[in-house]
Amino acid sequence: MIRGQIAKSLDDSATRMLASAIVSGNFDSMTDPRSGQPVPVVPFHGRWYRGAASWEDARSLCAQRDYACEVTALWNFGVLNCRYTQDQDGEDTYQTVRASLEAGALDCDDMTILFAAMLKAIGFEEIIARVVSVQGQTWDHIYPLVKLPRGGWIAMDATERGKHLGWEYANVAARRDFAL
Numbered sequence: 001m002i003r004g005q006i007a008k009s010l011d012d013s014a015t016r017m018l019a020s021a022i023v024s025g026n027f028d029s030m031t032d033p034r035s036g037q038p039v040p041v042v043p044f045h046g047r048w049y050r051g052a053a054s055w056e057d058a059r060s061l062c063a064q065r066d067y068a069c070e071v072t073a074l075w076n077f078g079v080l081n082c083r084y085t086q087d088q089d090g091e092d093t094y095q096t097v098r099a100s101l102e103a104g105a106l107d108c109d110d111m112t113i114l115f116a117a118m119l120k121a122i123g124f125e126e127i128i129a130r131v132v133s134v135q136g137q138t139w140d141h142i143y144p145l146v147k148l149p150r151g152g153w154i155a156m157d158a159t160e161r162g163k164h165l166g167w168e169y170a171n172v173a174a175r176r177d178f179a180l
Helices: 003-012 013-024 055-066 066-082 096-105 107-121
Strands: 028-031 036-042 049-050 127-133 139-145 153-155 174-179
Touching: 003 013, 003 107, 013 036, 013 066, 013 096, 013 107, 036 055, 049 096, 055 066, 066 107, 096 107, 096 174, 107 127, 107 139
Parallel strands: none
Antiparallel strands: 028 036, 036 049, 127 139, 127 174, 139 153
16 A cells, blocks of 8 residues: 555656755745744645745755755655644555645654655655564554665654654564565
C-alpha cells in the first residue's frame, strides 16, 4: 500500500515541482497573519504551504546546497505543514502526498509516504521504511530512512513532538526494514 501511494504521488508532477521548489529555495513570500512577518511559502495544488520557518532559515538551508541540506529542507517542510494524528478506530489509511497535505493531519504511514515521495522526486534512491515493535506484541510504528549518496542513513520520524531529524526510538523489541 505504501509503495503504491508513493508511486501515485510521483505520477502527480506537482509532487516533483513541490520537492524541487523546497530544496532549491525557490520560495514565494506571504505575510503570516499571526506575526505580520513575511514567510517563505511554496504552492501545491492551488494552496500555499510554509517552505521554511523564516526567511533566515530558508537562506541558511539553501546556501549549503548539499544532500543533507535537501533532506533537512524536506523535513522542515513536513514538520511545518503537517500534524501527526492517529488513524481513527485503528483502521490504517494510506494517503498520497496531495491528500495528506490537503488534510494537514497524517499518521506514521502517511508521513512515510510524504517524505519518501518527495525524496524520490528529487533523486534520492536509497529509502527504506523501518517498522518497529516497541514492546514486541505488535508492529506499532513506521518511518522512513534515507541514505545520503556520500554518507549514512538519516531517520525521518516526525511523529513525536519536539524530536529532531535523525531521531529514532532508542529501545525497541523488534524492527524490520523494507526498501521503498
